[in-house]
Amino acid sequence: MQFPAVRVGCQHCGARNRAVCSDCVPAELEELDRxxxxxxxxxxxxxxxxxERMPMIGSVIEGVAVLSATLSDGRRQTVGLLLPSDFxxxxxxxxxxxDVVAATEVxxxxxxxxxxxxxxxxxxRMFNRLLEMKMDELxxxxxxxxxxxxxxxxxxxxxxxxxLGRREAEIAERPxxxxxxxxxxxxxxxxxxxxxxTIETVSRQLSQLRRxxxxxxxxxxxxxxxxxxxxxxxxxxxx
Amino acid sequence: MQFPAVRVGCQHCGARNRAVCSDCVPAELEELDRxxxxxxxxxxxxxxxxxERMPMIGSVIEGVAVLSATLSDGRRQTVGLLLPSDFxxxxxxxxxxxDVVAATEVxxxxxxxxxxxxxxxxxxRMFNRLLEMKMDELxxxxxxxxxxxxxxxxxxxxxxxxxLGRREAEIAERPxxxxxxxxxxxxxxxxxxxxxxTIETVSRQLSQLRRxxxxxxxxxxxxxxxxxxxxxxxxxxxx
DNA sequence: CGCCTCATTGATAACCTTCAAGACCAGTGG
DNA sequence: CCACTGGTCTTGAAGGTTATCAATGAGGCG
Numbered sequence: 191m192q193f194p195a196v197r198v199g200c201q202h203c204g205a206r207n208r209a210v211c212s213d214c215v216p217a218e219l220e221e222l223d224r225x226x227x228x229x230x231x232x233x234x235x236x237x238x239x240x241x242e243r244m245p246m247i248g249s250v251i252e253g254v255a256v257l258s259a260t261l262s263d264g265r266r267q268t269v270g271l272l273l274p275s276d277f278x279x280x281x282x283x284x285x286x287x288x289d290v291v292a293a294t295e296v297x298x299x300x301x302x303x304x305x306x307x308x309x310x311x312x313x314x315r316m317f318n319r320l321l322e323m324k325m326d327e328l329x330x331x332x333x334x335x336x337x338x339x340x341x342x343x344x345x346x347x348x349x350x351x352x353x354l355g356r357r358e359a360e361i362a363e364r365p366x367x368x369x370x371x372x373x374x375x376x377x378x379x380x381x382x383x384x385x386x387x388t389i390e391t392v393s394r395q396l397s398q399l400r401r402x403x404x405x406x407x408x409x410x411x412x413x414x415x416x417x418x419x420x421x422x423x424x425x426x427x428x429x
Numbered sequence: 430m431q432f433p434a435v436r437v438g439c440q441h442c443g444a445r446n447r448a449v450c451s452d453c454v455p456a457e458l459e460e461l462d463r464x465x466x467x468x469x470x471x472x473x474x475x476x477x478x479x480x481e482r483m484p485m486i487g488s489v490i491e492g493v494a495v496l497s498a499t500l501s502d503g504r505r506q507t508v509g510l511l512l513p514s515d516f517x518x519x520x521x522x523x524x525x526x527x528d529v530v531a532a533t534e535v536x537x538x539x540x541x542x543x544x545x546x547x548x549x550x551x552x553x554r555m556f557n558r559l560l561e562m563k564m565d566e567l568x569x570x571x572x573x574x575x576x577x578x579x580x581x582x583x584x585x586x587x588x589x590x591x592x593l594g595r596r597e598a599e600i601a602e603r604p605x606x607x608x609x610x611x612x613x614x615x616x617x618x619x620x621x622x623x624x625x626x627t628i629e630t631v632s633r634q635l636s637q638l639r640r641x642x643x644x645x646x647x648x649x650x651x652x653x654x655x656x657x658x659x660x661x662x663x664x665x666x667x668x
Numbered sequence: 669c670g671c672c673t674c675a676t677t678g679a680t681a682a683c684c685t686t687c688a689a690g691a692c693c694a695g696t697g698g
Numbered sequence: 699c700c701a702c703t704g705g706t707c708t709t710g711a712a713g714g715t716t717a718t719c720a721a722t723g724a725g726g727c728g
Contacts, residue, residue, distance in 0.1 A: 261580075265665075266579070320560065321559065340504040388718080
């Protein structure tokens with residue numbers, strides 16, 4: 191299901207400093223402003239199906255969407271998180287490579303693919319920014335391959351919480367150490383799909399971390415990390 | 430250990446039609462020709478360490494290199510294969526994100542990072558090609574995330590053999606069905622690192638597939654697939 | 669209240685890893 | 699020539715981690 195969403199001027203956009211448009215000059219922003227459309231999706235909505243045409247591409251403004259693949263027998267693996275300012279879509283390719291699903295209510299700032307590609311050609315700044323973002327995504331995907339291939343369930347949970355906590359602190363421009371608190375916006379199922387686990391294992395490992403006072407859970411969806419570095423030490427990182 | 434390698438003119442380069450330089454016009458090729466250096470590495474050589482400076486970036490001309498991550502306790506996960514024409518390095522970033530290791534003897538066509546970046550700025554064609562290649566890498570990495578997160582050991586082995594068999598058939602320009610034969614160039618350890626398994630599990634699953642006549646092994650390193658589609662059906666693909 | 673989704677917890681089982689032993693082969697040096 | 703060594707691979711037995719199956723609880727909403 192799709193809802194209309196309030197359209198905000200680019201100058202006041204929350205994703206402005208990190209999105210694909212972040213290096214744009216005022217003239218380019220005006221152009222984007224003219225062709226952009228806001229789209230809001232409810233939690234659970236499928237935004238695009240793997241293999242189907244994607245008529246629009248754009249940035250997440252608010253909320254969380256996921257990229258995921260489904261095997262024939264129903265097994266599912268999330269292969270990417272789309273958080274505010276992240277870009278959805280592959281310019282130059284008409285079809286989606288993966289399912290795109292709204293994990294929470296999510297708002298996109300979208301463009302018709304053809305129009306966006308035309309602007310991209312005329313804006314080396316935006317083109318460059320897109321390359322940077324795609325290379326960042328690639329690094330993130332590869333880090334996640336390490337998690338999926340080699341980390342234990344406990345380490346996977348810790349890694350995810352560290353990732354979300356770090357992202358939260360960055361956005362709030364707070365130090366990423368000591369006490370960190372943030373809302374877990376996604377369900378256990380979404381966590382399991384992302385971590386390559388089952389919801390039961392996710393639940394058990396969260397409980398275990400809670401029993402060890404490495405985290406606290408507030409009504410299932412709020413996370414408090416009393417000592418960020420202590421949790422990070424459980425995430426099986428490289429050093 | 431590093432060996433000198435014969436320097437070939439770009440016009441006659443085997444990677445020319447698929448590498449980052451594939452869309453370059455003659456003037457750009459001349460420029461690249463002037464600043465390129467060939468480097469050859471022996472199987473097992475470490476080409477770059479994660480976190481260290483990478484003074485050169487460039488394309489694989491021949492052989493296989495892998496990108497991999499190592500956790501503090503020695504667990505290792507391969508996160509990318511570099512095959513001929515693939516690009517190594519992240520323009521704009523001085524340090525390697527992962528270890529780069531020669532899986533076989535491998536030859537690179539390399540450039541000083543700064544010089545390459547300068548050319549990149551002046552060549553929208555090459556810039557565009559680089560973006561395409563990075564987005565391809567991203568899709569491949571995400572497909573592999575599905576394997577690492579959800580597939581069984583048997584499916585992982587089948588997937589790898591199908592991948593290698595398909596590439597072999599493509600290069601030989603033969604149909605990718607019926608009987609397919611190719612050399613396994615890599616060790617069981619390299620397979621295990623790529624598949625997120627142990628060498629024992631790799632060995633057992635290969636033996637199991639052999640017992641079921643889905644594959645034949647010739648002296649441990651040659652693979653014969655009597656019925657490609659039958660093996661593909663064991664790979665746990667999406668449909 | 670009944671019904672739904674989401675989450676937790678327990679019991680059991682499956683799969684893969686770990687530990688261990690041995691085969692095979694190539695290279696090396698006595 | 700042969701013993702010795704190191705590397706690669708296979709196979710077996712045992713154990714651990716996670717999945718599966720099942721029951722229950724908590725919270726939202728008609």
